[in-house]
Amino acid sequence: MILRSHTRRWVVSASGLTALGAVSAQAAATRRASIVDFGAVADDKTVNTPAIQKAIDQIAGKGGGTVVVPAGVFVTGAIFLKPKVHLHLDKGAVLKCSTEVADHFPARRTRIEGHFEAKFTPALINADRCDGLRITGEGTFDGNGRIIWDKFWALRNAAPVPNEFPNIGIPRARLALIENSKNVLIEGVTFKDSQFWNLHIYRCRGVTVRKASFRVPDDYKQAPSTDGIDLDSSQDITVEGCTFSVTDDCIAAKGTKGPHALSDTDSPPVERIRVRNCVFKRGHNMFTCGSEATIVRDVIVENCTVTGGMSVLMLKLRPDTPQRYENILYRNITLDAAGGNIVRIQPWSQYINLKGEAPPQSRVRNVRLIGIKGRYGGFGNIQPNPGQTTISDIWLKDVSVELKQEKLNISGVTGLRTENVTVNGRLVNLS
Numbered sequence: 023m024i025l026r027s028h029t030r031r032w033v034v035s036a037s038g039l040t041a042l043g044a045v046s047a048q049a050a051a052t053r054r055a056s057i058v059d060f061g062a063v064a065d066d067k068t069v070n071t072p073a074i075q076k077a078i079d080q081i082a083g084k085g086g087g088t089v090v091v092p093a094g095v096f097v098t099g100a101i102f103l104k105p106k107v108h109l110h111l112d113k114g115a116v117l118k119c120s121t122e123v124a125d126h127f128p129a130r131r132t133r134i135e136g137h138f139e140a141k142f143t144p145a146l147i148n149a150d151r152c153d154g155l156r157i158t159g160e161g162t163f164d165g166n167g168r169i170i171w172d173k174f175w176a177l178r179n180a181a182p183v184p185n186e187f188p189n190i191g192i193p194r195a196r197l198a199l200i201e202n203s204k205n206v207l208i209e210g211v212t213f214k215d216s217q218f219w220n221l222h223i224y225r226c227r228g229v230t231v232r233k234a235s236f237r238v239p240d241d242y243k244q245a246p247s248t249d250g251i252d253l254d255s256s257q258d259i260t261v262e263g264c265t266f267s268v269t270d271d272c273i274a275a276k277g278t279k280g281p282h283a284l285s286d287t288d289s290p291p292v293e294r295i296r297v298r299n300c301v302f303k304r305g306h307n308m309f310t311c312g313s314e315a316t317i318v319r320d321v322i323v324e325n326c327t328v329t330g331g332m333s334v335l336m337l338k339l340r341p342d343t344p345q346r347y348e349n350i351l352y353r354n355i356t357l358d359a360a361g362g363n364i365v366r367i368q369p370w371s372q373y374i375n376l377k378g379e380a381p382p383q384s385r386v387r388n389v390r391l392i393g394i395k396g397r398y399g400g401f402g403n404i405q406p407n408p409g410q411t412t413i414s415d416i417w418l419k420d421v422s423v424e425l426k427q428e429k430l431n432i433s434g435v436t437g438l439r440t441e442n443v444t445v446n447g448r449l450v451n452l453s
Contacts (some may be wrong), residue, residue, distance in 0.1 A: 023092040023177050028425060029232075029444045040371045042323075042338070044389045048375075049203070050086035050087050050106060050225060053081065053085075053086065053145050054088045054110075055080065055081050055087065055090065056090045056091075056092055057070065057074050057077045057089060057090070057091055057154050058091075058298060058426070059077070060074070060077040060080070061076075062074055062077045062096050064093075064094025064095055064096050065095070066095040066118065068097060068099050068206070069099060069120055069122075070096045070097060071098045071099040071100070071101060071120075074096070074101050074117075075102065076316065077089045078102070078103060078104060078107050081107050082104035082107050084398050085106065086106025086107055086108075087108070089109045090158075091109070091112060091117055091159075091425065092112050092113075094114070094235075095114065095115070095116040095118055096115075096117055098119070098120060098276060098390070099119075099120050099122075099146075099147060100128075100148060100195070100355070101146070101148065102144075103148065104147045104148075105152050105153065105154065105439065106152075107152070108155060108156040109157045109158075110156075111159035111160065111161025111162065111163075113161065114161065114289060115159065115161030115166050116161060116162045116163075116234055117146065117147075117161070118166055118193055119146045119164060119165045119166045119167075119216075119217065119415070120164075120169070120215075121166055121171045122164070124152065126368070127370060128144075129141035129142060130346055130420065132144060133198070133222075133224050135142040135189065135190065135279075136276065136277060136279045138280040138316050142190055143193040143195045143218075144195065145195065145198055145199035145222065146195050146196070146197050147163065147199070148198075148199050149198075149199070149200045150203070151201075151203060152200070152206070153203055153204045153205055153206075154204075154205050154428070155200065155203055155205075155206045155208075156209075157208045158208075159210055160360045161211060161212070162211065162218075163198065163211060163212070163214070163342060164211040165195065165197050165214065165215045165220075166396070167216055167217040167245060167248070168213040168245075170192070170194045170238070171219040171245045171246060171411050172195070173192060174192055175246070177192060178191070179353065180282055185372070186373075188343075189218075189247050189288070189350075195216075195218060195219065196219045196222050197213050197216045197219075197221065198217065198220070198222065198226065198437045200221075200224070200402075201223075201224040201225055202220070202224070202225050202226070202407065203226050204231065206223075207230050207232070207367065208221070208231045209230070209231075209232045209233055209234065210232070211234055211235075212235040212237065213235065213236045213250070214237040214238075216237075216238075216248050216348075218247050219247060219252050220248065220249060220251065220268070221236070221251045222252045222438070223253055224254040224255060224256065225254070225255050226257075226259075227257045228257075228258045228259075229259045229260070230260045230261075230262070231237075231261040231262075231264060232260075232263055232264070234264045235266075235267075236264070236265070236267065236268055237268070237270070238267060238269050238304070240304075240424070245268070245269045245444045246269075248269050249268065249270045249273075250272045250273055250369065251273045252271075252274050252276050252294060253273065253292055253303070254276040254289075254292075255273050255276070255277050255278075255291075257291070257294055258291045258294045259294070261273060261295075261296070261297075261300060262296075262297070263298075264300045264301075264317065266300065266302045266303060266308075267304040268304060268305050269304065269366045270305065271309075271310040271336075272302050273297060273309045273310070274307075274309075274310040274311075275307070275309075275310065275311045275315055275318040275427045276312070277289040277290075277291070277292060277316040279313070279315075279316075279342065280343060281342060281344070281376055281379035281382050282379075283316040283343045283344060283345075284316060284317075286316070287305045290317075290353065291317035291346075292314070292315065292318045292319075293317075293318075293319055293320050295318075295320070295322070296324075297304040297321075297322070298325050299329050300326045300327075300405060301324065301328075301329065302327070302328045302330060303329050303330050304332070305332045306332055307332055307335075308326070308333065308334045308335070309321070309323055309334075309336070310333075310336040310337075310338065311336070311338060311345075312340060312345075313340065313370055313373075314323065314340075315343075316343060316345055316346065317345075317346070317350075318346070318347050318348045318350075319350075322351045322353070323335075323351070323352045323353075323355070324351075324353045324354075324355075325353075325354045326354075326355055327355075328355065328356070328358070328362070328398075329358050329359055331361025331398075331399055332359075332362050333362060333363045333365070334355065334393070334398075335352060335387065335389070336367075337366070337368075338370035338385060338408075339367070339370060339386075339411050340370055340371075340374060341369060341371060341374055341376075341407045342374040342375055343384070344384055345384040345385075346385055347384075347385075347386045347389075348385070348386070348387040348388050350389045351389075351390075351391040351392070352390070352392065352394065353392065354393075356396050357394065357395065357397060357398040357423065358396050359397070359399065360426070360428075361398075361399035361402070362398055362399045362400075363399060363400050364394065364400070364402050364423070365392070365403075366399060366403050366404075367386055367405070368388070368405050369403045369405070381409070382410065383410055383412070384407070384410055384411045385412040385414070386411065386412070386413045386414070387412075387413075387414050388406040389417070390413075390417040390418075391417070391419070392420055393404075393419075393421075394418075394420075394421045394422075394423060395422045396424070397409070397423065397429060398424070399426050399451075400425050400426060400427025400428070400429035401427065401428065401429060403430075403431040404416065404430065404431070404432070404435055404438075405432070405433045406431075406434040408434070411432055413435045414435070416439070417440075418441070418443050419440070419441040419442060419443075421445075422429065422442070425445055425446060428445050428446060430452050432452070438453040
């Protein structure tokens with residue numbers, strides 16, 4: 023029975039009176055639909071884009087719920103989530119990215135590498151303004167990337183100047199782009215073999231990525247631009263209990279680039295980032311600021327293990343961009359690899375463009391590494407873009423490491439402090 027009052031409608035149930043809006047919300051929370059019921063076929067060849075999108079659209083039309091991918095390999099092109107629609111991948115479920123770009127990934131305006139490109143490949147999973155989004159389960163997003171990687175390297179190597187061949191020189195899909203959304207949870211799923219970045223988070227606030235995996239095959243030497251997580255112009259992000267084995271940045275803080283970057287209203291600061299209890303098995307860098315980034319501050323990376331020879335902290339200093347990297351804390355980090363560097367704060371000059379402007383000024387301030395232990399390749403480098411970068415207040419405390427390269431190469435730094443730093447069994451003073 024439905025009762026009406028002057029302001030609300032109520033449902034009479036065995037448990038008493040319940041607001042009708044609350045009933046609708048409860049129904050949406052429990053509503054589930056399998057993509058198989060909409061015609062999806064798990065044969066690793068049928069392109070299921072229309073069936074999966076139909077499931078999303080119908081659930082959205084009913085007020086929300088969860089689209090479920092059951093066990094099996096479902097090939098698909100780009101799909102677009104809608105507000106109040108969640109995605110769950112059962113154990114053994116695989117959403118596999120089609121490589122037929124022209125057919126299944128029509129180019130569209132999208133954020134990429136610090137700017138909006140008029141036409142570039144959308145992601146496999148796209149979510150815009152989807153507050154409260156949940157992407158969960160024990161299944162896998164498979165980018166099917168090897169074919170695209172091989173094509174990228176063939177075109178790059180054939181280019182007149184290979185090092186200038188752009189990363190977006192060929193169409194290729196990210197596995198997920200989440201943008202303009204709040205209170206997002208990504209939990210349990212595996213991201214593998216992405217054609218480009220794995221998980222791109224743009225202009226979001228309050229995102230948790232928990233117990234997810236990011237993988238590139240061990241036998242592929244360099245899958246290009248396979249970043250694990252790109253935190254683009256976003257705030258209040260937690261990454262916890264995740265595993266990374268990629269061939270680029272494991273986690274990258276990103277924004278925009280160029281001499282006018284500070285006035286770019288599409289690129290607010292990256293702030294309040296928490297990374298904890300993660301394992302980093304392979305990658306160029308564990309946590310990176312850049313290459314396109316402007317303001318990154320209030321970052322804590324703690325209780326993590328690094329078993330691949332990567333740079334543990336990498337701050338890329340672009341000579342064409344005014345940058346502010348500050349209040350970055352690493353603590354309780356365990357290292358166990360024969361190579362890699364603990365810290366690299368240094369110039370990065372690929373694809374720079376001053377656009378006729380004078381070189382901008384940048385600063386790095388208040389970077390602390392506390393409780394670093396284990397064996398590794400070397401300490402690394404701290405050096406500015408001469409005449410452009412101010413680096414100050416670097417603190418290394420309670421460090422006990424075995425290194426092949428004991429020296430920390432330092433120039434242009436003020437306020438370097440070391441406390442209780444032991445290298446190869448000897449107490450040292452790096453300052």
